[in-house]
Amino acid sequence: MLSAKNLNKSYGQNKVLNGLDLEVASGSVLGFIGPNGAGKSTAMKIICGIFPPDSGEVNVSGIDMLKDPVSAKEKLGYLPENAPLYSGMSVSAFLKFCGRMRGLSGAELKKSYERVVEICRLKDVLRMDVDSLSKGFRRRTCLAQSLIHHPENLVLDEPTDGLDPDQKREIRSLILELKQNTAVIVSTHILEEIGAVCDHVLAIRQGRAVFYGTASEFRKLSSDEGAVCLKLEPSADPAEFEHLTEAASCTFCREPGYITLKIQPLPGMEKVLVSAALSFAASRNYRVLECDILHADPGEIFARLGNGGDL
Numbered sequence: 001m002l003s004a005k006n007l008n009k010s011y012g013q014n015k016v017l018n019g020l021d022l023e024v025a026s027g028s029v030l031g032f033i034g035p036n037g038a039g040k041s042t043a044m045k046i047i048c049g050i051f052p053p054d055s056g057e058v059n060v061s062g063i064d065m066l067k068d069p070v071s072a073k074e075k076l077g078y079l080p081e082n083a084p085l086y087s088g089m090s091v092s093a094f095l096k097f098c099g100r101m102r103g104l105s106g107a108e109l110k111k112s113y114e115r116v117v118e119i120c121r122l123k124d125v126l127r128m129d130v131d132s133l134s135k136g137f138r139r140r141t142c143l144a145q146s147l148i149h150h151p152e153n154l155v156l157d158e159p160t161d162g163l164d165p166d167q168k169r170e171i172r173s174l175i176l177e178l179k180q181n182t183a184v185i186v187s188t189h190i191l192e193e194i195g196a197v198c199d200h201v202l203a204i205r206q207g208r209a210v211f212y213g214t215a216s217e218f219r220k221l222s223s224d225e226g227a228v229c230l231k232l233e234p235s236a237d238p239a240e241f242e243h244l245t246e247a248a249s250c251t252f253c254r255e256p257g258y259i260t261l262k263i264q265p266l267p268g269m270e271k272v273l274v275s276a277a278l279s280f281a282a283s284r285n286y287r288v289l290e291c292d293i294l295h296a297d298p299g300e301i302f303a304r305l306g307n308g309g310d311l
Helices: 040-047 069-074 091-101 106-119 135-147 165-181 192-197 215-219 238-243 270-283 298-305
Strands: 002-011 014-024 028-033 055-060 076-079 153-157 183-188 200-205 208-214 228-232 247-255 258-265 288-293
Touching (some): 002 040, 014 028, 014 040, 014 183, 014 200, 028 165, 076 135, 165 183, 183 192, 192 215, 238 247, 238 258
Parallel strands (some): 028 183, 153 183
Antiparallel strands (some): 002 055, 228 288
16 A cells, blocks of 8 residues: 655745645556646655655555655665666666665575566566666666565556557556556556556646546546447438437537447446447448447546646
């Protein structure tokens, strides 16, 4: 369990965090999202005990970070946004060095080292100098150092920023594996992370929370989430679909050669709306050219939550 209550932080006259609360339990991932400059990295550094808040509390596995930072940090793994690596060290030497800094030695260090090498899939690059690694392997190596002491809580600041699509999928897969016995916070401005790895979402703007809830609740803030989009032959009468018992509303527009129809489901009807709409079209002998289920646009949701502006 990792939690923070009423975090406040200012730099001079600039209020970076303003009464921020968060909580994440073991076995779940909290997506901490917001635009650059929203206060995400500051919050992460306070949670990890790098510097104190002006006021507020941080609790790591039942330990007060401000009162007992050494014990709290033993329960915490941290991947900074720009995690440093030591030039001239091999991946193997770097990880063992990090393990010794965490108080590991002997058989315990060997076991922990082998564990993170396997988890982060680093076997093929152990003898390589860290400076020669691809960005994806550098990120995996930095992630491995945050795991080597078996932390109960994990804070990842922009874990996939700058990676190519394949590398992002690999890191996200690792996060899903790690969350089984760990409380994970993923700080990001990449909104696709929400659907990929997050169970809950905390969205902030200018240091204030503008949304805090489940990932499902966040997606449902979009009118597109779960809607069915049909492309029908131009002779169809789209107004007839308004009578579907599973539909909350229908909108349509006529295009050259087809009609685009968007049907919003009633609560609880998302899973049956597709079959109902297709069955109704068949009963009217309307030819369906295309059928899609729409999903939320996180950027559009965030912009509305913050009264405009993108990530």
